Amino acid sequence: MLQRPRRNRKSEVIRQMVQETHVSAANLIFPLFIIDGKNQKTEVSSMPGIFRYSVDNLLREVESCIKLGLKTFDLFPNIDEALKDTFATESYREESLYLRAIREVKKEFPEACVITDVAMDPYSSDGHDGIVDNGEILNDATLEVLGKMALAHARAGADIIAPSDMMDGRVGFIRQVLDEHGYSGVSIMSYSAKYASAFYGPFRDALNSAPKFGDKKTYQMNPANQREALIEANLDEQEGADFLMVKPALPYLDVIKLLKDNTELPIAAYNVSGEYAMIKAAIQKGWLNEQRAITEVLTSIRRAGATAILTYHAKEVLENKWL
Numbered sequence: 001m002l003q004r005p006r007r008n009r010k011s012e013v014i015r016q017m018v019q020e021t022h023v024s025a026a027n028l029i030f031p032l033f034i035i036d037g038k039n040q041k042t043e044v045s046s047m048p049g050i051f052r053y054s055v056d057n058l059l060r061e062v063e064s065c066i067k068l069g070l071k072t073f074d075l076f077p078n079i080d081e082a083l084k085d086t087f088a089t090e091s092y093r094e095e096s097l098y099l100r101a102i103r104e105v106k107k108e109f110p111e112a113c114v115i116t117d118v119a120m121d122p123y124s125s126d127g128h129d130g131i132v133d134n135g136e137i138l139n140d141a142t143l144e145v146l147g148k149m150a151l152a153h154a155r156a157g158a159d160i161i162a163p164s165d166m167m168d169g170r171v172g173f174i175r176q177v178l179d180e181h182g183y184s185g186v187s188i189m190s191y192s193a194k195y196a197s198a199f200y201g202p203f204r205d206a207l208n209s210a211p212k213f214g215d216k217k218t219y220q221m222n223p224a225n226q227r228e229a230l231i232e233a234n235l236d237e238q239e240g241a242d243f244l245m246v247k248p249a250l251p252y253l254d255v256i257k258l259l260k261d262n263t264e265l266p267i268a269a270y271n272v273s274g275e276y277a278m279i280k281a282a283i284q285k286g287w288l289n290e291q292r293a294i295t296e297v298l299t300s301i302r303r304a305g306a307t308a309i310l311t312y313h314a315k316e317v318l319e320n321k322w323l
């Protein structure tokens with residue numbers, strides 16, 4: 001035999017020398033859930049180890065992450081049911097929980113990179129990402145709300161705006177609103193290929209944001225489709241996105257690879273709540289080795305082509321020095 005591939009696996013030193021993919025703190029984005037009140041920290045029952053923080057505790061959490069080298073955060077609010085309405089007006093109210101949280105984090109930690117989520121669902125009395133009219137999700141009317149929300153986030157200090165709603169034309173619309181108001185330096189990370197997935201269940205528990213009727217299939221993509229992701233990705237690129245995102249991550253590694261091969265923009269992948277819950281449940285049952293399962297998941301997502309990974313594992317992998 002002239003070729004014996006095992007020679008390149010014979011020692012730890014050689015294995016490390018030929019390792020093709022690495023994950024580091026710089027690649028990780030930590031999603032954080034926010035709730036109203038003071039000194040609150042409540043665990044999400046379907047996401048062991050993940051909490052909703054009131055703003056004071058959020059600041060402490062951000063601080064402890066920064067000490068570990070984790071500096072990018074994606075914030076999501078849990079909104080009081082009484083504040084929700086058809087038009088998600090709470091989403092751009094100056095003194096809202098979310099805008100306060102962004103301002104506070106940027107004030108205390110200017111070096112942190114804050115990503116904000118633009119979508120109506122946490123603030124919508126219908127639990128949908130768009131304005132509902134007679135059971136239908138209106139596209140163009142929703143863009144107006146998304147524009148106001150994005151502008152409010154930029155004013156509060158967001159570094160990157162991440163529209164997760166899947167309305168047509170929203171990246172271009174938001175880009176124009178930001179530019180017209182002097183925020184041409186604020187980036188857009190677009191949820192380009194966001195699928196109508198079963199794996200968002202725990203997230204909707206965390207935020208109490210599940211749709212009040214129907215599902216999200218008229219705007220989120222059909223899990224059976226791959227080529228359609230290219231249509232979305234090309235549009236987002238033309239409309240001015242700085243990052244393209246694929247979501248969920250693990251069941252869609254082929255889509256990550258496809259986008260990677262078809263754009264020069266950096267790709268982000270969202271290792272979503274259900275993926276986290278699945279791994280944690282198996283670990284709690286003693287069915288998987290925690291460190292190996294988690295690092296393998298993150299490495300696979302990077303190997304498929306993701307530059308950045310949004311993951312609920314971000315802090316624990318650094319705390320435990322697993323990378």
Ligand code: PBG
Nearest residue numbers: 119121164199200203272273274
């Ligand atoms: C809502 C949004 C969702 C997630 C991020 N933004 C859920 C949904 O579309 O219903 C899911 C994230 C996760 O599951 O971790 N715009």
